[in-house]
Amino acid sequence: MPTIDAARFLKxxxxxxxxxxxxxxxxxxxxxxxxxxxxxxxxxxLEEIGLEASIDGIGNVYGRHQGSGPHLLSGSHIxxxxxxxxxxxxLGVMTAVALARAGLPVDxxxxxxxxxxxxxxxxxxxxxxxxxSDAEIDxxxxxxxxTPLREALAAAGLAGxxxxxxxxxxxxxxxxxxxxxGTQLENAGLRVGxxxxxVGIWQWRITIEGMQDHAGGTTMAERRDAGLTAVRLLAMLDxxxxxxxxxxxxxxxxxxAVEPGAPSIIPGKADxxxxxxxxxxxxxxxxxxxxxxxxxxxxxRERCTATLVNISKSLPAPCDPATxxxxxxxxxxxxxxxxxxxxxxxxxxxxxxxxVMPVSMIFTPSIKGISHHWAEDTKxxxxxxxxxxxxxxxxxxxQG
Amino acid sequence: MPTIDAARFLKxxxxxxxxxxxxxxxxxxxxxxxxxxxxxxxxxxLEEIGLEASIDGIGNVYGRHQGSGPHLLSGSHIxxxxxxxxxxxxLGVMTAVALARAGLPVDxxxxxxxxxxxxxxxxxxxxxxxxxSDAEIDxxxxxxxxTPLREALAAAGLAGxxxxxxxxxxxxxxxxxxxxxGTQLENAGLRVGxxxxxVGIWQWRITIEGMQDHAGGTTMAERRDAGLTAVRLLAMLDxxxxxxxxxxxxxxxxxxAVEPGAPSIIPGKADxxxxxxxxxxxxxxxxxxxxxxxxxxxxxRERCTATLVNISKSLPAPCDPATxxxxxxxxxxxxxxxxxxxxxxxxxxxxxxxxVMPVSMIFTPSIKGISHHWAEDTKxxxxxxxxxxxxxxxxxxxQG
Numbered sequence: 001m002p003t004i005d006a007a008r009f010l011k012x013x014x015x016x017x018x019x020x021x022x023x024x025x026x027x028x029x030x031x032x033x034x035x036x037x038x039x040x041x042x043x044x045x046l047e048e049i050g051l052e053a054s055i056d057g058i059g060n061v062y063g064r065h066q067g068s069g070p071h072l073l074s075g076s077h078i079x080x081x082x083x084x085x086x087x088x089x090x091l092g093v094m095t096a097v098a099l100a101r102a103g104l105p106v107d108x109x110x111x112x113x114x115x116x117x118x119x120x121x122x123x124x125x126x127x128x129x130x131x132x133s134d135a136e137i138d139x140x141x142x143x144x145x146x147t148p149l150r151e152a153l154a155a156a157g158l159a160g161x162x163x164x165x166x167x168x169x170x171x172x173x174x175x176x177x178x179x180x181x182g183t184q185l186e187n188a189g190l191r192v193g194x195x196x197x198x199v200g201i202w203q204w205r206i207t208i209e210g211m212q213d214h215a216g217g218t219t220m221a222e223r224r225d226a227g228l229t230a231v232r233l234l235a236m237l238d239x240x241x242x243x244x245x246x247x248x249x250x251x252x253x254x255x256x257a258v259e260p261g262a263p264s265i266i267p268g269k270a271d272x273x274x275x276x277x278x279x280x281x282x283x284x285x286x287x288x289x290x291x292x293x294x295x296x297x298x299x300x301r302e303r304c305t306a307t308l309v310n311i312s313k314s315l316p317a318p319c320d321p322a323t324x325x326x327x328x329x330x331x332x333x334x335x336x337x338x339x340x341x342x343x344x345x346x347x348x349x350x351x352x353x354x355x356v357m358p359v360s361m362i363f364t365p366s367i368k369g370i371s372h373h374w375a376e377d378t379k380x381x382x383x384x385x386x387x388x389x390x391x392x393x394x395x396x397x398x399q400g
Numbered sequence: 401m402p403t404i405d406a407a408r409f410l411k412x413x414x415x416x417x418x419x420x421x422x423x424x425x426x427x428x429x430x431x432x433x434x435x436x437x438x439x440x441x442x443x444x445x446l447e448e449i450g451l452e453a454s455i456d457g458i459g460n461v462y463g464r465h466q467g468s469g470p471h472l473l474s475g476s477h478i479x480x481x482x483x484x485x486x487x488x489x490x491l492g493v494m495t496a497v498a499l500a501r502a503g504l505p506v507d508x509x510x511x512x513x514x515x516x517x518x519x520x521x522x523x524x525x526x527x528x529x530x531x532x533s534d535a536e537i538d539x540x541x542x543x544x545x546x547t548p549l550r551e552a553l554a555a556a557g558l559a560g561x562x563x564x565x566x567x568x569x570x571x572x573x574x575x576x577x578x579x580x581x582g583t584q585l586e587n588a589g590l591r592v593g594x595x596x597x598x599v600g601i602w603q604w605r606i607t608i609e610g611m612q613d614h615a616g617g618t619t620m621a622e623r624r625d626a627g628l629t630a631v632r633l634l635a636m637l638d639x640x641x642x643x644x645x646x647x648x649x650x651x652x653x654x655x656x657a658v659e660p661g662a663p664s665i666i667p668g669k670a671d672x673x674x675x676x677x678x679x680x681x682x683x684x685x686x687x688x689x690x691x692x693x694x695x696x697x698x699x700x701r702e703r704c705t706a707t708l709v710n711i712s713k714s715l716p717a718p719c720d721p722a723t724x725x726x727x728x729x730x731x732x733x734x735x736x737x738x739x740x741x742x743x744x745x746x747x748x749x750x751x752x753x754x755x756v757m758p759v760s761m762i763f764t765p766s767i768k769g770i771s772h773h774w775a776e777d778t779k780x781x782x783x784x785x786x787x788x789x790x791x792x793x794x795x796x797x798x799q800g
Binding site: 180181182183184187199201203213214215216217218219220222225227228230231232234235238248249250251252253254255256257258261262263264265266267273275277311344345346347369371 | 627634746
């Protein structure tokens with residue numbers, strides 16, 4: 001089995017942390033000088049360990065293993081959210097470097113803009129699998145300051161460079177390590193999460209049209225209270241969704257707003273933002289059918305009309321059973337009884353790479369679940385442990 | 401029976417409408433030049449018909465009948481909401497004038513600021529029954545522009561004038577005509593509403609404290625979703641309140657707001673404004689007990705804490721049974737089968753006058769229920785009919 005040099009792995013992570021350091025975290029927005037410095041540093045590091053490294057026209061850093069196959073692909077992203085943590089993305093990239101240092105036949109990738117500083121997001125992983133068009137690049141702008149993506153690429157010195165594509169058939173699978181960005185592992189006293197898949201997120205807007213009226217002069221029977229219809233519909237969803245959901249489905253009403261929102265006025269309109277997540281497409285489809293049935297039932301019962309509009313549907317990306325089995329075995333070996341399988345509720349580069357090869361992910365615990373904040377952290381012993389688990393699993397999978 | 405001169409009554413109403421006219425309505429905010437012009441016009445009108453008339457230190461206009469008693473008190477308010485209707489308040493004042501013109505022994509009152517342009521509201525009716533302190537006047541400011549009430553009184557020429565008090569024992573009852581400000585009469589094809597009382601309004605704030613979390617990384621079991629607790633509590637109130645309420649109780653959730661209100665964030669806080677109304681104190685008390693029990697039950701079941709805070713409790717003002725009986729009889733005589741008893745869901749000067757004498761109110765239909773808007777209106781034949789009904793009832797009550 002390959003042995004990870006934990007000290008070297010942690011030194012690499014801390015070297016990268018110094019680029020764009022912000023308090024105990026980092027500030028490396030996509031294509032910023034700090035981000036580009038980190039990409040050039042990564043190219044140099046990859047070359048040092050014998051990989052053929054380059055930056056492509058969307059900012060992807062790719063280190064190609066020089067030996068014979070079969071090969072694995074591993075990595076994540078190297079840019080950060082604004083003033084955010086040192087591990088989100090960087091951990092996956094430096095884990096891939098550690099696998100390469102340990103002699104595994106790994107291509108290392110740092111995909112550009114997983115964090116979505118630019119409209120669209122996931123620019124690098126979309127580009128490398130061939131689903132990011134030039135027209136989309138032409139349209140996209142910075143969500144921070146509106147700078148056109150083309151201008152940002154030019155300022156970063158990337159204009160005109162070719163955008164690399166993954167070589168079909170070259171990789172047996174993709175492995176990504178990431179921080180959990182939640183508290184499930186920590187709360188359960190666990191050290192490793194074997195990810196079962198990246199959830200699909202289906203987002204909806206429900207608008208309810210009633211009749212704004214004075215609360216004093218309108219009897220209960222006369223009212224068309226959009227807020228009350230919203231409450232009844234959301235209570236129905238709260239009753240019905242558990243009957244169709246999966247074990248780890250989530251659903252969230254992030255926004256409930258009624259107009260005009262004054263104490264003595266019957267709301268004439270309600271606006272609801274609702275979403276659900278699961279790693280199984282059939283479960284997502286059952287949940288959609290349930291939501292549609294509840295809205296239909298509401299419109300049958302109520303005097304206010306509810307309208308359901310889909311905002312977005314991202315596809316779930318289930319992880320590969322064989323890679324999960326390899327990770328299970330390695331986790332049980334290094335942290336017996338202190339690991340679990342779990343879905344990823346957030347998006348990751350792996351969800352796009354999953355379209356062209358088997359993918360797997362492993363989560364390290366996040367201290368207090370802090371994410372997208374400079375205080376984000378993970379214990380060093382958990383970082384080292386998870387890296388070793390991933391290395392063992394990668395080798396076992398290659399030999400399997 | 402006294403005969404109302406309908407043409408004269410409508411002319412008086414239209415003469416008043418020209419003061420501060422705004423489109424087909426009026427703009428006479430309390431103590432504005434237009435409002436003060438209308439008060440001086442009313443004093444002159446009252447003097448013309450033989451009443452002893454004056455304006456007092458809070459702006460109340462009072463016309464005292466010169467003959468022997470027993471006397472009635474009648475009136476309403478003469479200022480308007482901003483850019484509002486020509487009948488709200490004015491109808492009650494000019495109906496009192498019409499009663500006096502018809503020879504009834506009526507004192508006519510136009511109480512200042514029923515509309516609440518200044519903090520506190522109902523300044524005139526509170527002042528005339530002796531429950532408005534100088535300290536409250538010192539503190540009150542315009543809700544429109546923050547002008548201190550004292551400054552507004554001085555600018556209107558009222559500073560230093562005495563504030564009149566009702567003469568104890570002088571009046572057998574108070575009669576107020578008002579527009580319905582709703583659609584119950586119109587929808588039922590009725591022409592007269594005999595008001596059973598002015599509802600008490602009990603207002604509450606419910607705040608729910610949960611834990612703001614990312615919708616992706618937090619399982620359903622881990623969540624403390626303040627918005628979901630709000631939905632469940634409001635659904636419980638929707639189930640339970642009908643079991644304890646009265647025939648004509650109303651309850652309204654005017655505001656539901658969750659923080660931060662973003663699609664992928666579990667709400668950490670919810671803020672609810674809730675109120676209920678009824679004319680019966682025991683019913684209001686039962687409804688309060690129900691709300692308290694629901695909040696308690698929510699706190700037993702849920703992982704988010706709900707806190708119930710009372711914002712205000714206005715006392716209900718039931719109308720006097722003998723005056724109602726007189727109005728019933730007169731309504732049945734002039735509009736057989738086309739009248740009903742009904743509560744007033746909105747506040748009126750009568751609710752304060754009710755503390756010192758029997759009160760009664762009569763509603764005219766509001767076309768389409770439009771209120772607090774310049775398009776507010778009532779058919780002329782309904783105005784004349786209701787005025788005659790009130791005159792007949794007033795005389796019958798005096799003789800009863």
